[in-house]
Amino acid sequence: MTPALLAAEGIGMRYGNFLALNQVSVSFARNTLTAIIGPNGAGKSTFFNVLSGALRPSTGRVMFEGRDITGDPQHAFARMGIAKSFQITNVFPRLSTHENVRVAVQMLSTRFDLLTPRESLTAVTAQADQLLETVGLADARRRPAADLAHGQQRCLEIALALACAPKLLLLDEPTAGMSPEETVAMMDLILTLAAERTVILVEHKMKLVMGICQRVIVLHHGELLAEGTPAEVRANAEVKRVYLGQGV
Amino acid sequence: MRDAADFVSRHRVAAVVLVLIAFPWVMPYEALAVNILIFGLFAVGFNLLFGYTGMLSFGHAAFLGSGSYFAGMAIVHGGWPWYAAIAAGTLGAAAIGLLIGFLAIRARGIYFAMVTLALAQCVYYIFYQADRWTGGENGLRGVRVGAIKVFGVELNFVDPLTKYYIVLAFVALALWFVSRVLASPFGAVLEAVRENEQRAAACGYDVPRTRLVVFVLSAGICGLAGTLRALHLSVVPIESLHYLTSGQAVMMCLLGGMGTFFGPFVGAAVFLYLEDVVTTWTRHWMLVVGSVFIVFVLFFPRGIWGSILHWMRRRGA
Numbered sequence: 001m002t003p004a005l006l007a008a009e010g011i012g013m014r015y016g017n018f019l020a021l022n023q024v025s026v027s028f029a030r031n032t033l034t035a036i037i038g039p040n041g042a043g044k045s046t047f048f049n050v051l052s053g054a055l056r057p058s059t060g061r062v063m064f065e066g067r068d069i070t071g072d073p074q075h076a077f078a079r080m081g082i083a084k085s086f087q088i089t090n091v092f093p094r095l096s097t098h099e100n101v102r103v104a105v106q107m108l109s110t111r112f113d114l115l116t117p118r119e120s121l122t123a124v125t126a127q128a129d130q131l132l133e134t135v136g137l138a139d140a141r142r143r144p145a146a147d148l149a150h151g152q153q154r155c156l157e158i159a160l161a162l163a164c165a166p167k168l169l170l171l172d173e174p175t176a177g178m179s180p181e182e183t184v185a186m187m188d189l190i191l192t193l194a195a196e197r198t199v200i201l202v203e204h205k206m207k208l209v210m211g212i213c214q215r216v217i218v219l220h221h222g223e224l225l226a227e228g229t230p231a232e233v234r235a236n237a238e239v240k241r242v243y244l245g246q247g248v
Numbered sequence: 249m250r251d252a253a254d255f256v257s258r259h260r261v262a263a264v265v266l267v268l269i270a271f272p273w274v275m276p277y278e279a280l281a282v283n284i285l286i287f288g289l290f291a292v293g294f295n296l297l298f299g300y301t302g303m304l305s306f307g308h309a310a311f312l313g314s315g316s317y318f319a320g321m322a323i324v325h326g327g328w329p330w331y332a333a334i335a336a337g338t339l340g341a342a343a344i345g346l347l348i349g350f351l352a353i354r355a356r357g358i359y360f361a362m363v364t365l366a367l368a369q370c371v372y373y374i375f376y377q378a379d380r381w382t383g384g385e386n387g388l389r390g391v392r393v394g395a396i397k398v399f400g401v402e403l404n405f406v407d408p409l410t411k412y413y414i415v416l417a418f419v420a421l422a423l424w425f426v427s428r429v430l431a432s433p434f435g436a437v438l439e440a441v442r443e444n445e446q447r448a449a450a451c452g453y454d455v456p457r458t459r460l461v462v463f464v465l466s467a468g469i470c471g472l473a474g475t476l477r478a479l480h481l482s483v484v485p486i487e488s489l490h491y492l493t494s495g496q497a498v499m500m501c502l503l504g505g506m507g508t509f510f511g512p513f514v515g516a517a518v519f520l521y522l523e524d525v526v527t528t529w530t531r532h533w534m535l536v537v538g539s540v541f542i543v544f545v546l547f548f549p550r551g552i553w554g555s556i557l558h559w560m561r562r563r564g565a
Contacts, residue, residue: 086446092444094443118431
């Protein structure tokens with residue numbers, strides 16, 4: 001068996017007397033699409049933030065490719081190939097759509113180059129164009145990101161995450177606030193992306209993920225309630241009890 | 249109009265330098281033009297931090313002032329040649345920038361402004377107390393630069409117009425450098441950090457280090473402006489370290505248009521020209537300049553140059 005790409009080992013997160021996460025241990029195999037689900041307040045976002053490096057867990061550790069990355073600075077994550085999209089749209093509002101992606105792509109080749117004109121990095125520009133094509137924003141390349149529609153901004157966010165050529169893509173409620181049509185398009189995009197890399201997504205709308213994920217992890221009150229294939233999770237008595245009446 | 253605006257922004261350094269070459273001929277006297285050059289560069293250095301990276305410092309007098317003092321002390325106490333004094337002042341100010349920046353960059357918004365203000369006041373008192381070296385309250389006197397030789401040509405630094413063009417050569421070089429930095433990949437990172445720090449970090453950029461590098465650059469540019477000021481005035485007044493001088497950088501930047509390349513220069517020119525004109529008929533020039541400032545902040549938040557650029561682009565679009 002190949003070692004997991006990412007593994008959470010005994011993750012605990014304590015805020016004062018409140019235990020947001022308690023001994024959560026999960027591992028994620030390469031090139032799988034996994035969804036983390038759970039009712040409101042289950043600790044999904046906290047867990048996501050621990051995995052993506054935004055929060056340092058109170059206990060436990062996060063292993064990436066066999067290396068302990070717990071507490072590494074946020075910028076180190078993109079450099080080792082872990083990218084994320086935020087739950088609340090998080091782009092560079094006054095930069096053009098193309099410049100948003102271009103500056104993100106540029107990270108892999110240069111970070112403290114003060115004197116080369118940025119246009120001379122033609123490979124970076126081309127790569128940014130291609131990413132805009134992938135997420136369907138090629139027509140909007142000159143517009144400031146702030147002027148894009150909500151759904152387009154969500155797509156831009158994905159392009160920004162893809163810019164560091166990630167091995168692992170973490171998506172926090174990628175369809176939040178999207179129309180049904182946009183949601184379908186986003187799910188298609190996620191499926192395409194998952195064919196080539198490991199994807200973990202946190203989702204509130206359960207029905208959405210059941211159809212496309214290989215694995216589902218259910219959190220409840222900060223604890224791991226169930227994990228398995230969508231079919232297994234659906235059949236799980238505990239999950240049924242927690243989601244009672246919501247039609248898993 | 250859009251083409252004109254695009255042309256100017258593509259060749260911004262050449263455009264600015266052309267304007268500045270003609271500038272002393274339209275000013276009432278050369279010393280004012282030199283002053284505008286120096287404060288224009290000071291505001292450009294400040295804008296690198298404030299306009300392009302979104303960090304509002306209230307302590308930039310520390311860099312203008314220490315640049316002046318280091319250059320002045322190199323000449324007065326060390327007997328160094330003028331060009332070595334310029335290098336010493338610029339590097340000295342950058343070193344102080346490294347120290348202040350290291351302590352300040354982790355603070356955000358108003359806290360960053362307060363920390364920079366407090367640290368700049370510390371610098372003020374250190375120079376104020378070290379009167380054996382700095383002349384204390386009286387300022388550092390005797391920063392004399394007379395005839396200088398540049399590539400075998402003897403130039404008289406005392407002649408106002410010659411002085412103007414020598415100072416302009418340094419200002420032009422600094423503007424070229426700032427322009428290159430802004431157009432570089434690092435310039436793109438600065439804008440990214442200004443726009444969204446969290447996202448920039450998630451994209452793999454070390455935000456604290458980026459902020460520190462730009463802080464030191466900004467301090468160095470302002471320090472260079474300070475060294476030129478010491479040579480220009482042949483004294484270093486203690487007021488150059490005063491927090492009012494830091495406030496002037498903010499005002500000039502906002503008046504001209506923050507985050508635009510030419511804006512801070514326009515702001516410095518308007519500010520100093522108004523001061524010069526208004527003081528001829530009232531001592532209360534600050535009242536007039538302050539009113540103009542308020543009008544711009546309220547009704548033209550893009551500043552003078554920022555509004556002109558915006559208007560030109562809108563007309564062209």
